[in-house]
Amino acid sequence: MSYALSTLWYDRQRYLPGVLAVGFSALLIALQCGLLLGLFSITSIPVDHTTADIWLGAPEVLSVDLGRPIREASLARLASQPEIERVEIYLQGFSYWSKPDGGTELCMVIGSRLDENALGKVKELSKDLYLQLSEPGTIVIDESDLGRLGVKGVGDHAEVAGNRVRIVGLTTGLKSLAGPYVFCSINTARPLLRVFPDQITYVLGKCFNPKDAATVVSRLKENQNVSAFTSPEFSLRSRMHWLLKTKAGIALGYAAALGLLVGAVVTSQTLYSATAASLREFAVLRAMGIPRWRMQFMVMQQSLFVGIIGVGLALPAVHGLAAVADYFGGRVELPIWLQSIAAIVTLTMALFSGLFALRSLRNVEPAALLR
Amino acid sequence: MSTSPNLKSNIKLRSGVSVTSITGKGLFKSFGEGEMQTTAVNDVSIDIKQGEVALMMGPSGSGKTTLLAILSGLLKPDSGKVTALGQDIWTMSEREREHFRLKHCSFIFQGYNLFSSLTARQQLEIVAQWGDGASSREARKKADEILDVLGLLKKAHLRPGELSGGEKQRVAIGRALIKNPDFCFADEPTSALDWAHGEQVIDILRSAAHERGCTVLIVAHDARVIPYADKIFYLEDGKMIDDGGKSIHKTYGKMP
Incomplete structure (x- = not known):
């Protein structure tokens, strides 16, 4: 097991807020987009619930x-x-x-x-x-x-x-x-x-x-x-039209951006404080000449693991909440591409949080151990 | 605790213990400016041979730790020259000095400074892997060899929270020795330990010096360390006092 993963597991309570923040971001993105997709899939019912291959119109x-x-x-x-x-x-x-x-x-x-x-x-x-x-x-x-x-x-x-x-x-x-x-x-x-x-x-x-x-x-x-479409094309076109026309896409973008921002701040602070807590240990390694990039790489590995665990927790939760929404008459669509995008966006956010947390390593000063 | 036989079998021996290992000439270091300026190291010269255990003593605030930081390449002197293994370390670039430390220097600090999340074995492996670029298998082998020498192999899987103070300091020494350094700088390595454990620590450092040819510079307050040193320096108000041991005798009482 890598040092990053060992640290993450041993100090799991310290990293938990970061994991939850990443999970929350992934959940927010996937569920909101899923709800919106579900909502606008209503507009394409005439296409989706019939058996034509091609639609020819004005x-x-x-x-x-x-x-x-x-x-x-x-x-x-x-x-x-x-x-x-x-x-x-x-x-x-x-x-x-x-x-x-x-x-x-x-x-x-x-x-x-x-x-x-x-x-x-x-x-x-x-x-x-x-x-x-x-x-x-x-x-x-x-x-x-x-x-x-x-x-x-x-x-x-x-x-x-x-x-x-x-x-x-x-x-x-x-x-x-x-x-x-x-x-x-x-x-x-x-x-x-x-x-x-x-x-x-x-x-x-x-x-x-x-x-x-x-x-x-x-x-x-x-x-x-004339205009002509295959059924999947026309279905997507109909949904996208309503998504953009109603400005729901903008609302979605804002909500997702806010979710990401909250996730990024909490994750980066979690990683920052966790790294800052080991500054003296990193300083010993720096005194022994171990290059700074090794420690930076470890922080980035931790941010990746935090991201993976967060997304891993979020996806089952998304499916659970989607089932709850379905029970109450809502409609959440969770195609694989949507789940993949939510995972990729959130993992990228976690990595950026890691980059931001690297600033704590600037404070690693070996000479300080001798004062 | 006897460590000699194991150390001999594990680590290469260096010959020629009379070769000068590190020299400081005309070292001067002050902190602050104007009226607030205090001189920590004042025109100090020092010479330590390869494989020697050098002990730096003196009252609090005498500049011993500052001198150790200057000699080890961690703190730049205002003036003076430090030559280690024939190289002037303060004319090197920051990167060259970092590389020099990577190849030749190790440190033991007053606090153990061990990663709380890593096992004793991992504390050593991380240095072998990140410093020497050893594979995980090589790093584990090296770590286990050193831990065996230090009598800690059975506790290799334990984290610092599960180790006693003496054991933690031995792990810190293991971390310093795993890279087989030419220099080991130790700042008050026994101050947090009772003498039974402190003696173990000093004994290990002495073995590292005499059997591996590692040059050991120890800053310590504890007079009980004196018999283990090959050479003793005494600093007072930033100046090196060479009075045939009178100052040491005055400060620490009769030499053990």
Whole structure:
């Protein structure tokens, strides 16, 4: 075991604040980003919960919920690609929901085909539900939005953009951000979105081989009259748009920076005081001519170990807290890349703290031992 | 405690004990300025041969520790010259002097100054690894050899908090001797110990000098150290007093 690790283990109570500070920083970064990712994953539900490989929309679409009308003839453009197995039309857009007892609410109408293999049908729509939706004027909403939309449940009526609709079913787990999701058929969606008969929002495509989606998309992108994305691309684009538009990214940056700052200060002070406590011992080594860099290297090793242990403690805690958040209805997404970034950022912070703590070694003065 | 046989088998012997090892000429050192200026070392010259145990005595504030710091390359004199192994150490650059200390000098201080988190073995290994660039296996072997000589092999796994004062000072000596130094500078190495342990410490240093050829300079108050010294210097008010031992006799009573 290295001297750094021996010291760390023996003086663990002294180093504990540093370890906890590093852990706290890693936890803060991972959990906040995870919460934000979870929150904004709601915006990409229409992409993530359907089975299309490719989305074709109006030029420069910023997010799936901000699609603009395109001509239905665009269907042919995607259908003509040799890698495409099948295509279908898709309608999505904001509309106004009039509550039965007065008041309006913004809602997100999604009209898709409703057969079993439909590309735009969210997976939460059971066969029973999508069969019922084939009746004009029927809709399905998520149970979490009942209160927001002022309705009690299945069988209730409301108005969307002046059109009377009837709730025939409820989904679970499809929470909304800007406006509750209203699922219906293409025919029901047209009047709710007030689009012309030959207008749609997206063309969805399925490839024979999903791996070909990127090739098809890059080919379609050469045409400036449309925008095309693979499903993962469109999902990420939608999330990033909302992340940046709502300035939540800035809030996240501040919170993460503050967490890092607190972590850095505590860690560097911990390392500084631990090193300062051994100044006389280091001075003996300096008197014997042992170069200063050896001691500096040991402090840096300690900062690395403090970082590794801190991150090692933080990651299980992050998963535990994410499970707690899930239990209470929150949503935390913790992809591996996010955990890796949190770990790397925090380890870098720990190393910088070590660099800052090196100043204590400047006070190592061998001659002082002889006074 | 007898250490001679083991030391002989472990460490190279140097020949020619009459060779001058370290010389100080016209050394002068003062602290403060103006009226506050005090002279710690005043025109001192000193000469110690290789393999000698030199004892530096004198009342508190007489400048013994300052002289030790100057001779060992830790404190620059205002004037004068220190020649060690034929090299003028105060005309060297800081880096050269550091390298000189690395190759030739070791120290034992009044406090043990051992890392509280490291075992007795690790206290020695750290010097071998960081100083000589020894591998961990070599460092462990060297450390165990020295600890064996010092009678501490069975306690090699213990940390300073688990060792007695005498044992801690022996570990500190081991740390000084593991690099097989040409000079060992010891500042009051027995002051925190009872005489039984103090005698062990002095005996080890004497063995290091006589059997390994290490030049040992000890600063001490304790008159019981006197019989173990090959040469005794007496400092008073920064000046070296050479009066045939009268001052020593006056300060410390009858020589043991």
